Amino acid sequence: MLYIPGNNPAMIQQAGVYGCDAVLLDLEDAVALNQKDAARILVRNMLKTVNFYDTEVCVRVNNFHTPFGLTDLEEIVPLQPDNIRFPKTETVADVKEFMKEVRRIEKEHGIKNPTMTIHVMIETAKGVANVYDIAAADPRIDAITIGGQDLTADMGIIKTPDGVGIDYARKRIVMAGKANDLDVLDTIFADVNDDEGLREETEYIKKIGFAGKALINPRQVDVVHDVFNPTENEVRKAYRVYSEFIKNKKAGIGVFAIDGKMVDAPVVQRAITVLEYAKIDLKEIEKNAG
């Protein structure tokens, strides 16, 4: 997910062409206090006019405890971007208050079947402590994300390249997200010239369960995709596992072997994840296996 400052029209109009899966149009930290109104108006108008192609569009509004949060919602919610991000979520009560306003605005605008989902962002120690409850606080939440910069500031520590200071928070947030079937997204990598560092960090967060990463420069897109995209061999293997699973399932067999290695439900689940990353239609495999 590529972060784009909400007050930068040139970047917003190009947001859909960089090949990232999602863009975040930011009204919060990337925008100076005296630019908040301008950014809100710009993002509102750009949402109406810019072609983002297949890129998912998320808008990060300001927190309710600022003078801008509610006004942001009033302008953005009626346009129903793919998702809206609620920053510095600390408690279930925060989510409830936020969602109450979202639903009110949708109702006032006659939006009966809202499509917009909610991303909650955990950026404080209190938020980390409450994350399990936050993740389950509303059915429209479909992703949870960690804000590393604010979290380290809140903890009074420096964010180090090895990320040791936020490691517990990362893992706790992943667990909370997985427990509620949410996508879990990692924080930014600040050094845009350090591709190797970005690759290392992305490989790590992939291993511990994150589904994606926040980016601050389009140049970072390829590295993150490269890490998350399965290799050709992984896809072939997953295809074979799923295909054999379908055949065996029809024969009433739950556990079987491929090349002498046991394939059970968790192995099949991992194969499905790989195939989904590779954007391969499971139904096609089912049809072919049948």
Place this chain on the structure above:
Amino acid sequence: MKNAIGVEIPEYIEGLGKLEPFQGVWKSIIEDEVPSTNISRTLKAKKPHVSKLCKNLEEAVKRCKPFDGMTVTCHHHLRGGDGVLMQTIKILDEMGIKDITLASSSLTSAHDGLVSYVEKGMITRIFTSGIRGALGDAISVGKLKYPAIIHSHGGRVRDFLTGRIKPDLSVLAASAADEEGNATGAHGPSAFGSMGYADIDARYSRNVIIVTDNLVEYPCVPCTVRQHFIDYVVKVDSIGDATKIASGTTRITNSPMDLRIARIAATVIEHSGLFKNGMSFQVGAGGASLAVAKFLREDMKRKNIIGSFMIGGVTSYGVDMLNEGLFHSIFDVQSFDAAVSSSVLNNPNHIEISCDQYANPNNCGSMTNKLDVVVLGALEVDVDFNVNVITGSSGEIRGASGGHSDTASGANLTVVVCPAFRGRLPIVKDRVHTVVTPGESVDVIVTERGVCVNPAKPNLAAKLKEAGVQVVDIRDLKEEVEKMTGVPAEKKLGDQIVGLVEYRDGTIIDVIYNVKNLS
């Protein structure tokens, strides 16, 4: 008379003679022997053991017996650091020489000083592959007596061989030379690499002066330009601004947009059917085009592809790919950065070639004819795939034809990379302001908003679509961009012809009219 792309071409222009209209990329190229008035080498002689060394450039120029109406040539291997062309013109001016035809292989920002000589009529004709800066502005508003002729690199060689350009005096800078005029750009403190353009001037000019800041013991080895063509040799303190001659190592752009376009272009190449062992490749030195080399390099490593050769203007990035074994060899007509010089000097697979071998349409072994893939830039493109690389958004002359049309004509796959819009200006037009490379020779235009495939290449379009490339109709792309940018107003130009774009076969492909107001 109208040419094949519908441009009205005058039949005759005073001072330049009869013009032939462009008929198509290969229509006027006759295979095997071409019936024409070919120019033979000038007969020259020197008595034994007579020194060619002159105490300064002024003495050398005087010994060449300059005259009014003569043609003077230089090369542009010194890029923006060239100090030799301006010195030569100043000397000729001080001698009272007038009505000069300047036929330098290209003109850069180092030649802004030519404006005053154009204004006073000392220079009246210009043949070149590129004009930029203040000189481009001056010509655009009509200050040059006769229209400037913009030719391609290959077309320049052809112009020499047919006598369209008849050089009387060529002053050629070298980074090392000996007393007989054996000269090179590959070694010495001001090393600039290949002397591929200068080699032609040395062979066909009536008088040739080698200017060097590094006179070495005889013989200068290795050397490019050979002594039997050279009349005089001059040792000078400086051949120009060393910092601009040896401009360091070419870097890959940091621009996310250029990188994105380059990534898409590399994907196009990968799925074109030409991405295989033995592939030959050329890429430009700037922005998105050089960045394609970065991605191609990664893709070649990933797929274990070993290419045959790279050609053209060579960057240190190309040299890195050679050294990594990704290509077997480099054919180098022009070196874009200082790091290339040592490779020219030391690597036997880095082969210096003349512009004749590089791109001349009238020989039997032009390297551009063996090219698989070329990636080129553009100032503008149009819905007929024509490309403009010479005039800017106000109609002013500010670019270079270079080897654009040469490589496009020969390559199996010509990929043009450009953003869909720059600032508020759409880059895809109904008709480009000036056609340098005809759409007939362009296969693919790659922008960040989609890939346009020439309708003449339906199989290529099908391959790319199958590979998941976002192929779009060029007219749809134009419409989409214009929704964002609006349609710019038509440029209001004058009726004075200030430039002619000569296609590589010597025909005229487009005409440049004067700009009334250049802000």
